[in-house]
Amino acid sequence: MQRGKIIAVAGKGGTGKTALSALLIREILKCRAERGEEEGGEEVCILAVDADPDANLPDALGLGFGLETGTSSDSDFRIRTVGEMRESLLEEKQRDATLDVRSEFEGKIAEIIVEEERFDLLVMGRPEGPGCYCPVNHILRMILDTLTQNYDYTVVDCEAGLEHLSRRTTRGVDAMLVVLDTTQKSVKTALRLRRIAEEIGIEVGRLLNVANKIPAGVEEKMKEEVKRQGLEIAEVIPFDPLIQEYDFKGLPVWDLPDDAPAVAGVRRIAERVV
Ligand SMILES: Nc1ncnc2c1ncn2[C@@H]1O[C@H](COP(=O)(O)OP(=O)(O)O)[C@@H](O)[C@H]1O
Ligand SMILES: [Mg+2]
Structure with a gap:
């Protein structure tokens, strides 16, 4: 197959981007494993x-203990973020003006990627210090252009604003x-994201509006209203309710049963994108 598919998961905060990103990773792996067995x-x-x-x-992927905000006792392992790495490179640059930040960066990115058995993880992190977040977004675009070639799939759990994708990457x-829920605000965000998607050059057929957290019985009404x-x-x-319960308890998506309603829904999406 063609290597390096990039799947961005966007939408208003709280609609379920993170839950769906994690589940999508799980279901793509399952889907491919099943096909792999056949092929x-x-x-x-x-x-x-x-x-x-x-x-x-x-x-959501079972690695929460590694972040500085984590609550685990495992203090030896911490996930380093792209934001932190950029900060320390800029400090070095102040001491040594000849330093080529960009090429240093490419070498260092490998050091902060967390390698797990089933997937690799890269965390962009918070904006460091005052001012603009853009340089980190620039770095993300660069990563999307190069790093993703080493993977079959890259799943990006986007920030709500989609700033990092709003300028075209060479790869696209x-x-x-685009995740939305039953709130009007999430629909508005979805409409705005569609415009951005057009700017980035995503084919309309590859933009999937996903209605999440929809109570039983209102599916059709929701579709009509949004249409x-x-x-x-x-x-x-x-x-x-299992998604919320797992989230509340800090349990990873790997342990969710296959027949949980949300899991089955994400499975359908995975089948469309693989
Ligand atoms: N299908 C779903 N059913 C029930 N709760 C969900 C579902 N998807 C997400 N949630 C819950 O909604 C909240 C927001 O989800 P999250 O993935 O963190 O959103 P986002 O990343 O878009 O901010 C969390 O409490 C999560 O457990
Ligand atoms: Mg999130």
């Missing part, structure tokens, strides 16, 4: 990118999931 295929590599400054994808994004506002819903993920 005798090779291992699939996935890169998970947490691009939300309020990083919580590591938690292969699919964008009136100009959006086509590609997939409906039901409200699933």
Whole structure:
């Protein structure tokens, strides 16, 4: 297969981007493993990118103890973020003006990627110090352009604003999931994201509006209402109390049962994107 599909998961904060990103990684792996068994295929590599400054994808993937905000007693292991790395390189640059930050950066990125059995993880981190977050976003675009070539899939849990994707990357994004819930605000954000997606050059067919946390019985009503506002819903993920319970307890998505309603919904999305 063609290597290096990039899947961005975007949408208003709280709609379920992180939950769906983590589940999507799980379901892509499952999907490919099942197909691989049939085809005798090779291992699939996935890169998970947490691009939300309020990083919580590591938690959903079972690595939450590694962040500075983590509560675990495992203090030896900490995930270092792209933001921190940039900060320390800029400090070095002040001491040594000849330092080529960009090439140093490319070498160092490998050091901060967390390598797990089933996936690799890169955390962008919070903006460091006062001022603009843009340089980190610039770095993310650079990563999307190069690093992703080493993986079969890159799943990006985006920040709400989508700033990091709003300028075209040379590679583009292969699919964008725009997550919305039953709130009007999330629909407005989805409409805005569609415009950005057009700017980035995502084919309309690869932009999937995903309605998440939808209570049983309101699926059709939700679709109609959103359609009136100009959006086509590609997939409906039901409200699933297990997702909230796992989130509350800090349990990773790996342990969720296959037949949990939200898992089955994400499975359908995975089948569309692999
Ligand atoms: N399908 C779902 N059913 C029930 N709760 C969900 C579902 N998807 C997400 N949630 C819950 O919604 C909240 C926000 O989800 P999260 O993934 O953190 O959103 P975001 O990353 O977009 O801010 C969390 O408490 C999460 O457990
Ligand atoms: Mg999130």
